[in-house]
Amino acid sequence: MTDKYNSVPDVSPHTGTTQARDFILRATDIKKSFGGVHALKGASMTMRRGEITALIGDNGAGKSTMVRCLSGIHRPDSGSIVLDGEDVTFESPNAARERGIETVHQTLALVEDLSVWQNFFLGREKTHGFGPFRTLDRKVMKATAGELLKNLAVNVPPVTSKVRRLSGGQRQAVAIARAAGWGSKIVIMDEPTAALGVQETARVEGVINTLRDSGVAVLLISHNFDQVMRLSDHVWVMRAGMAVAERRTEETSGDELVALITGAKAA
Amino acid sequence: MTDKYNSVPDVSPHTGTTQARDFILRATDIKKSFGGVHALKGASMTMRRGEITALIGDNGAGKSTMVRCLSGIHRPDSGSIVLDGEDVTFESPNAARERGIETVHQTLALVEDLSVWQNFFLGREKTHGFGPFRTLDRKVMKATAGELLKNLAVNVPPVTSKVRRLSGGQRQAVAIARAAGWGSKIVIMDEPTAALGVQETARVEGVINTLRDSGVAVLLISHNFDQVMRLSDHVWVMRAGMAVAERRTEETSGDELVALITGAKAA
């Protein structure tokens, strides 16, 4: 329905009304190669305020690479990212986080030998004191981490226990609570429920909905079509390093999405 | 419907006719602890000839531990495994494989720095010659591996390329082709499609059906209820280290399974 691959959807044809200022994020023509591997070949995508945007595609389509570009881990070889109407380049993950983009990575990005609260604040610890003798404000950090975790986990682990001792579900909860806890504009979740059981999945989906309801834009990467159809407002489809199609969720179906992913249907 | 947790279902009440000899595998009262963690607390389960048996349960319920006991990686602390009417204990993964049990592990168990054919035959390489100078029969192994892979992968990788260079989907294909290729009695698959895209998932499901049709008993671990309902003939539910219930797939529903997993429904 978009006219061509990688068209820049300033005004999305199927809604007709969306204005540029409604896009909280617009990534245009992003390219990224690793040695000889062209992971992104000029992909474009958008996210709107207060919506859950899904990003789907086959293994190796470039979804995680896109996420890493948006969250400051990779720097795109070319292309632009416009956040809230402003052109941005992220020098580091911290730069992206300071601009309000939080990410739950596919690998969770937890350090197993550190405790829950340490992981929670990793890279932006609270300190008091001055100069080189600024000390970690352990009390505040522990309290905050415990507070935020309580909303999410089935069995809340003690914040002082090492992540190594947590179950897979608990780890995922820590990673998600960390991303959700900073009052940010955008939360990106790369396959947040891939390894989770039913109960844990339900919890995470609850959190995603809560985030959306509180006005946060969520980018959800998932291989689970039911989940995508259930949660998202808008879907972007990637294939071989390009964003090949977008749909409003209510206007599409699981079958159409499969066809778009496999290339059975053009765009 | 089974009378109690861990009842030994010699004659399953809901079919009434199943005889002991129809079970190709019967694991009874398996216990396994790691230090202080009781991963299996006396779990029992059965698999029938020519059927796909599903094993479901929450994160940390003990599914993978059960799989590792059946495939000879762990030795159960207590309990018995009866294979084809015969009491067995597996000293090593090779012992299990020699008795006809192949496994696709959750972690795939591939060595990234070795080539596809080397991984394919890892641990049971074909050799020619005598004594300490027996050499690897590289030609035969490459040919066989290539042959078996062709049935499965979308893009067949060259058998001489290193696994490190393969995509996630291709790796999964190698691991599954390896397990399926030995004409065994039982193939165990621990979350074989967790990280796969639509196309790859469809292929794998095809392979599972093919295996069943050729008379192999398949044990499928999955968090995906649709998949379980679609593929399996029989479902075992684990919770906290115990097998708490079993159902014929046609006699249950996704909702009932969820209730069994979470413990909302007793058994």
Place this chain on the structure above:
Amino acid sequence: GCAGGSGTDGGSSSKVAAVIKGLDNPFFQAMESGIQDTADTDGVDVTIQAAADIGDTTGQADKLTTLAGQDFGCFIVNPISGTNLVQALSQVATAGKPIVNIDQPIDADAAKTANIDVATYIGTDNEAAGGKAGDFVLSQVDAGSEVAIIGGIAGDVTSAARIDGFKAAVGSDLDIIQESAADWKREVALTTATDILAANPNVKAFFAANDDMGLGIVKAVENAGLTGQITVVSVDGNKDALESVEAGGLSATVAQYPYAIGSLGLQACEVATSGGELPANIESPTALVTSAEAPDAIAAFPQPFAPFDNPLEDLLPTE
């Protein structure tokens, strides 16, 4: 560099190659200076190589082998052990080039088996040096006193020879309470000596197998506030040891004059290449240096302070 040689190509070159022990020890540096300075004065082209350290037996052999293939007219060798250079030297001997053995003697049996004919041996008997130290200690302390020995790396040949000499000299007149290894290192010797002092308050004397360790012991004695009450003797005669003797730290050092050994070695090569006859053994001077002799020794350093009759003087080719 080795440019500007007076060597003639082919046949018998007058170029000299020297392979000595590790340069991380002042003793061998003085030896190197002795060779180099004499070569400079006499206008001889010399190449000096050393082992990486005192344990590098094969490395030293490799270096000699490397040099053996070149057009040197004479070889000066100071082997790490009695035999480690024998194999490399057999090549030199086959080519009929003279071999001057300095400091550490080549094992006689091994040399014979390998058909090596050593033109001359120049050096001091390490055992004799240890003996001199032993005699001195005997003269300083009461009979039956406790004495401790600190050697180099456990198993080292030179260290063992010096210690054997010391033990032979003191015989049963003194009570040797302990023999430790301090790896030829000052810091290790300091720690070891401190421990020995703590365990044996009655120890009256220390013997160290080289000056560096001797200086470490002096420091330990000083730290214990026992300076002047404990006799410390070592072997080598390095400059800082001589200064310590003068200042009242070390009681004495047995100077072996490595500079003189090196210098004699080069002169012996000059004699050999010019066709002169060399004596089989040349005893290089050694002397016990106590505080009395120290000022003279320092003034003369690195040359021997006592008058010394150079047996090669008359044999040297006149220029």
Place this chain on the structure above:
Amino acid sequence: MQAIGQNVRQISFWAENAAPIGLVALVIVFAILSPTFLTLGNIRAMLVAAAILVILAIGQSFVITTGGIDLSISATMTFGAIGFGLAFQAGAGFWLSALVAIVAGLLIGLINGLLIAKGKVTDFIATLGTLSVATGLALIVSNGKPITVTSDELLILTSGSLGIFGYPIILAAVIAVLAWFFMFRTRFGLHVQAVGGNEESAVANGISATRIRMAVYLISGGLAGVAALLLVARVGAAEPAINTQFLLNSIAAVVLGGVSLTGGKAKIVGPVIGALLLTALTNGLTLLGVSQFYQPLAVGLVVVLAALLTRFQKK
């Protein structure tokens, strides 16, 4: 009390505390066998002798916490000592010379950091290379000769003491306290542990692994420079000799102290006790007059036994 009693029954308790337990065991054995061992004089001497190793072990501990290793640490110390000696000989005075020693150590640390953090060279090989380079440089600039140093400040440093604590061990203790503070109470230390635990995750959370790695090799080099001061003070001279023993012992101390070579688990007290243990071991063996030939054997056995114990540590 009861909690401890319960703990004692668990093997992981022994494993976590291999170094202190080993130290206590050694002290008991040696105290029984040698009347001198527990005299004030001997304890004082032991502590002073341990100071250099303690400082090196702390530096090594920072590096090992990131999963790296610094094989150049003792060569760097030698290089720093020569730097001190030359500066002092040139009339620079104690404080300036001390600065030169530390800067020399930092220089080697900087090279290590650049090679490993920026150049992505394996730590083992990079520091093996700088081991050779630092050794060579020390020999070249000193012309292979020891430089005798006589300075009042150095004399005070070696001989001064508060009670049984000589100034060197007090210096080492101060460094240990600072190291503990930075490792466990500041962002920097947390980031060191994070990089060692899981570099990819740390980077994804905005920590610059490059900067952290640079920093730990600088710390290790700088502390090697400080250790160089103590070395020069101790022997009264700057010598270009290679101290391989210090290298292996610094690593052994850290591992005895319960730090895993795979990184991620930080300890400061452990390595300090490990260093004390190794020093007490040689001290005791010397006091007992054990033959020099048996000493390497004894040290080897202690290292192996302690390592066997540490494997029962909880993950």
Place this chain on the structure above:
Amino acid sequence: MQAIGQNVRQISFWAENAAPIGLVALVIVFAILSPTFLTLGNIRAMLVAAAILVILAIGQSFVITTGGIDLSISATMTFGAIGFGLAFQAGAGFWLSALVAIVAGLLIGLINGLLIAKGKVTDFIATLGTLSVATGLALIVSNGKPITVTSDELLILTSGSLGIFGYPIILAAVIAVLAWFFMFRTRFGLHVQAVGGNEESAVANGISATRIRMAVYLISGGLAGVAALLLVARVGAAEPAINTQFLLNSIAAVVLGGVSLTGGKAKIVGPVIGALLLTALTNGLTLLGVSQFYQPLAVGLVVVLAALLTRFQKK
């Protein structure tokens, strides 16, 4: 031809072949600077000198392929040499004494294997411990004294040759060919690579990581025993002194040969060339009359440069 031309333009080509390229570069430089370097006599001498290091590097390569490291390798060689010396002294004759040397090496290898494979002690620490233990044992059994050995067989071993290839390098070459065969053409070698690449996966496929680890440390110990023969032959005596140089050089040779210390990638030719390169380097520096002081510097720089190159290897 064209394929090679294309390859040459890729940096990974240079990285994969750091050792041979470095060797060729060194040979060219030294051949230009010294007329002696490429004479037959010097080449012969260099090859003989390289033999011990080549054999040790091969042993080390097996260990490193499994992701381990053998720090005890040169101490084991010393221990083997002393074993040979004592047996010979006791009148055992050449062949029996050679057997004793190899058995002595295997013994230390066995201890390493037991500690690491069964005891789950970190390789680094276990072999650091056996380094000390082997050194101590060598000192104790030899009473710290070198044992002069005069044997016809040893003389033949050192001085015999086929053309420019002395018997020692022929022995080393035979070992290299066998090692290559076992590493790349047998199940055992494949399993060594599998355990190094991913132990968990290897175990899940029925490979016994314990047996493989035992085996590689036995190989490394046994080859150290063989190297001990050459050592005794070369220096004409069995000496209890440790040859630290051989330890670091054996590791450097393996890494220069392109083997990653993290394991999983096997190479035999690379480490052999690495050993030749290190030998050629000292040989050339000696020929050029470069001062002893500059030699560690040169070796360090070559190691670092090669390591910088190898990091561009393809994964």
